[in-house]
Amino acid sequence: MSNLPSVLNMTITSLCISMLWISATGDWRESLKTYYRTDSEAARRKLESEILADSDCTEETLLNAIRKLQLWDAEASGIREMELRVGRRVDAVKNVTVSVPDQYDPAKSWPVVITLHGQGQSAGSMMQMTRAMLGSAADEHIIVAPQDLGPLGFTEPSEVVDQPRQLLISVRKKFHIDSDRVFLMGYSIGGHNTWMAGIMHADCFAGIMPLATPLQVIGNDMLYDVLTPNLRNLHTLFVWGAKDNLGQDGKPHPKGGNAAMARKLASAMRETCGDQFIGIELPDAHHGNVRPPPDEVKRWLSHKRVAWPLKILHRFRLPEQSDAGWVQAEGLKGKPLTDGIHTVKVKPGDDPQEAQKRRMSQEIGEILAIVDAPLKRNHPTVKIRTRRGKVHVLLFSDSLLNLDRGAVFFRNNTPVWNKKLTRDRTVMLRETFETWDFSRIPQIRMVLPPSGKKVTFGYPSKSK
Numbered sequence: 001m002s003n004l005p006s007v008l009n010m011t012i013t014s015l016c017i018s019m020l021w022i023s024a025t026g027d028w029r030e031s032l033k034t035y036y037r038t039d040s041e042a043a044r045r046k047l048e049s050e051i052l053a054d055s056d057c058t059e060e061t062l063l064n065a066i067r068k069l070q071l072w073d074a075e076a077s078g079i080r081e082m083e084l085r086v087g088r089r090v091d092a093v094k095n096v097t098v099s100v101p102d103q104y105d106p107a108k109s110w111p112v113v114i115t116l117h118g119q120g121q122s123a124g125s126m127m128q129m130t131r132a133m134l135g136s137a138a139d140e141h142i143i144v145a146p147q148d149l150g151p152l153g154f155t156e157p158s159e160v161v162d163q164p165r166q167l168l169i170s171v172r173k174k175f176h177i178d179s180d181r182v183f184l185m186g187y188s189i190g191g192h193n194t195w196m197a198g199i200m201h202a203d204c205f206a207g208i209m210p211l212a213t214p215l216q217v218i219g220n221d222m223l224y225d226v227l228t229p230n231l232r233n234l235h236t237l238f239v240w241g242a243k244d245n246l247g248q249d250g251k252p253h254p255k256g257g258n259a260a261m262a263r264k265l266a267s268a269m270r271e272t273c274g275d276q277f278i279g280i281e282l283p284d285a286h287h288g289n290v291r292p293p294p295d296e297v298k299r300w301l302s303h304k305r306v307a308w309p310l311k312i313l314h315r316f317r318l319p320e321q322s323d324a325g326w327v328q329a330e331g332l333k334g335k336p337l338t339d340g341i342h343t344v345k346v347k348p349g350d351d352p353q354e355a356q357k358r359r360m361s362q363e364i365g366e367i368l369a370i371v372d373a374p375l376k377r378n379h380p381t382v383k384i385r386t387r388r389g390k391v392h393v394l395l396f397s398d399s400l401l402n403l404d405r406g407a408v409f410f411r412n413n414t415p416v417w418n419k420k421l422t423r424d425r426t427v428m429l430r431e432t433f434e435t436w437d438f439s440r441i442p443q444i445r446m447v448l449p450p451s452g453k454k455v456t457f458g459y460p461s462k463s464k
Contacts, residue, residue, distance in 0.1 A: 028054040029065050036071055036433060044433070052425055059423045059443065066432055066441055072106035072176040079127060084146075084170040086163050094167065097123040099131065099143035100175075109439075111181035111301070112142045112171060114164075116149055116197075118188030118212075123147040129187065135294055137301055141183075142175050151189060152196035154217050154227070155339050158320040164197040165323075168204050172436035179439040180305040185209035188287065192216045199230045200316070203325035206305040207235035209297075212244065212290040213258060214265040221261060222357045224268040226364065229313040230324075231269070235303040236277045238266060239292045241285030258287065307440040308400040312369040319365075322389065326400060326442070327369045329389030337363040365389055371400060371407075384411045384448065391449050395431065395442035396421065403443065409455075411448055417455050424458055 028051045035047045051057055077100045083093045104110065113134065117126035123145040130145065131138040149163055164184070171177060184205050186194035191213035198208040199215075208231075217223050240262040247253035253260075259281070266279035278300075282290060292300075307325070314324035317337045322329040337360060344359045346352045365388040372381040380401060386392060392411075401407055401421070409417040423443040431442045447456045 028057050032065055033071060048429055059425060062425050062428055063441060066428060066438055069438060070107065074106055075100050075104055075175065077102045077104055084167060084174065086166040086170060087159060094149065095147040097127045097145040099127060101139050106176045109176050109178035110142050112144060112177045113183045113185065114144045116186030116190030116193045117145065118190050133292060133297060142177060144171055150193040152193045154317060155337065157339060158318050161200055162320055165201045165204060169436055179437045180307055181206050183207050183301060187211045188213050198234055199227050200321045202230050202234050203323060205234060206303045207300050209237045209292065209300060211239050211292065212241065212287055214261040221264045222353055224265055226315060226361055228268050228272045230315060232273050232276065232313065233306040233309045234276060235300060236269060236273065237292060237296055237300045239280045239282065239290055241287060241290050242281050242283045243286040308397065310371045312367065314367045316365045322365060322367065324367060326395045327367055328393050329365060329367060330393060331390035332365060333388050333390055380407045382407050382409045386412065391447060394446040396444040397442055416448060426458060
């Protein structure tokens with residue numbers, strides 16, 4: 001009995017030490033929330049150092065903590081207008097109409113439909129049309145209708161081209177969304193914008209649904225077989241009207257109008273995307289009354305993004321268009337394909353369209369990236385074939401490769417790496433801060449420089 005006070009004191013002391021240890025090991029998780037919320041790079045770098053210095057912050061605990069982040073406030077349900085940033089400039093904002101489900105709870109992630117209106121229409125009218133098309137599913141999704149996104153074109157400047165990705169990042173910051181269930185749709189010119197956004201930002205979406213309008217690029221169908229492979233990992237539902245065959249003068253177009261172009265595009269999509277593509281021609285519909293079949297819309301909404309595809313074939317004009325999920329180019333060799341309308345000198349006897357296609361294809365960048373048997377082999381192979389890109393950045397996770405086994409890397413058939421890969425917590429933090437994509441969390445950042453130079457990992461000293 002005489003030892004009871006000392007034993008009790010020791011117990012209390014041990015309990016206090018344990019509580020302090022638990023509190024200390026929990027601090028970095030609170031710092032993690034602040035890390036994503038701060039706009040100050042200096043403050044973020046300081047937080048980064050503190051987080052990574054904590055002995056409890058391992059690759060596994062950090063990965064789990066990022067996946068379980070709670071960063072969002074409660075939002076009023078219903079339909080309302082707001083402003084969202086679509087770029088890095090202070091004035092880079094868009095007016096959007098947003099529909100928030102009655103049951104919205106920021107504690108869980110929600111699927112999103114982004115919907116683009118036609119020429120002369122409004123975000124509000126597109127919201128009404130979209131909710132009617134989605135039926136009961138409208139109340140199960142956050143719906144975002146931006147006003148005047150685009151017009152997107154393959155030869156538009158980078159600040160225009162990047163609008164869909166920047167809009168999505170803003171939506172991720174405002175609402176707790178499921179980045180593997182983001183769907184994009186649009187009507188008329190909004191349908192064309194949907195095609196272009198899918199082609200240039202395919203890694204962002206689970207599916208696209210362009211309505212009433214085919215992809216409109218230079219030379220009409222000239223680049224269909226060049227650009228449609230970008231969509232091979234996306235679920236695409238394309239619906240158009242058979243009677244959408246009029247020209248701007250209101251008379252039947254001699255080449256069949258939108259309907260004829262839609263058939264050509266559907267053929268190219270079936271060739272390159274297989275069963276990932278559904279094309280439906282409505283026999284009695286013209287341009288203004290195309291409505292997708294409800295059962296096909298339901299099926300479309302059931303898909304999830306292929307977050308870590310084993311094969312990527314991505315073609316792009318600018319480095320800002322080269323991001324394909326886990327691979328992208330930084331810089332181009334030579335000048336990019338010029339902005340705006342592209343014309344070429346045609347030699348006597350040459351077909352003008354073929355000459356233009358040949359020249360444009362030569363100036364378009366390309367990345368082919370293939371992971372061979374990622375989880376079955378002791379030494380999986382990663383093959384990268386590139387055209388026109390200078391430096392290429394590759395991002396990896398255990399969802400794509402067994403990182404403990406490493407891999408053999410080839411670029412343009414030349415081996416560039418055959419060593420162990422080391423997970424990097426800094427990559428996990430910085431990449432997710434840039435994208436707010438907490439469904440796809442990279443763990444390794446590999447930089448492939450021009451031929452003959454050393455492969456590096458992580459970030460240079462002056463990093464983003």
